[in-house]
Amino acid sequence: MAYKLLILGAASATPTSTQYTTSQLLTMREQLFLIDCGEGCQQQLRRNRAKMSRIHHIFISHLHGDHYFGLIGLISSFHLQRRTKTLHVYGPPALENIIQVQLKASKTWLSYPLEFHPTQADKVEHILDGEKVDVYSIPLVHGIASTGFKFVEKPSLRKLNVEAVEKYGVEESDRRNLQLGQDWVSSQGETIPNTALTQDPIPPLSYAFCSDTQYSEAVIPAVSGVDLLYHESTFTKRERSLAEITKHSTAGDAAQIAAQANVRTLVLGHYSSRYKTRDVHLREAREYFPEVIAGTENLCIHVDHDSIHAVQE
Ligand SMILES: [Zn+2]
Ligand SMILES: [Zn+2]
Structure with missing residues (x-):
């Protein structure tokens, strides 16, 4: 069954008037999964008319602010909207306390249950055994503990x-x-x-999200053969030494992982603000892997068995 990935934010570090830090909304088997929640995520969800009340699972890769500073705002808005359904948040163990401190300080007693599911950054884990979708966390290599996530449709019936x-x-x-x-x-x-x-059922579709990370071949088995791979590409080749110091990847790094993992399509993102266009990222990535999409704000990528195409919303 087809799925779609909406890029809400594709910038690294700091937002601008038109660019937002990392957030993505995955719609797979009629379920909404929010992946990272950078500042401005909520505005972006509204701009794209996302059904926010249908978000029950949020996945946070790591605790650099550009990946979760929008989370407390979203949790708070759900409360003001009198949400009652449980919200599940998956992320590093320290995240729970960070959120609870903010809720306590403002004497906010949420209208709905908030459940934290701590992730570990040392091995692949099956973190959600859903009715229609399985989710795995994937260890990445970054300045602090960081995980990617893989979403796989449950196999259909024969x-x-x-x-x-x-x-x-x-x-x-x-x-x-x-x-x-x-x-x-x-x-x-x-x-x-x-x-x-x-007869055999239609094979399940999958999506893997890898951010933030330096080039690491250890990730390849976990993302092998996915239909769509998001891999951060903060820098281009010219800033290779900066990528190494900050434990980020270049567009070429991302494409080499995509090629070795034999994925169908690669989507880039988490660009440093020093780049004004995505042209160099795309060109450098295509030296290693042909099927590359430059992820940008409000780009919706539709994935099915026959095609993968992007539409600017
Ligand atoms: Zn980041
Ligand atoms: Zn980071």
């Missing part, structure tokens, strides 16, 4: 081979088990293998 099912006279009540992969036993006791009655 597709019934209608002709075969009717030929064998499989009862309606047995068809669900076929879709779950079981063989079928006829009333005469004959076992018909599942593959004679069903």
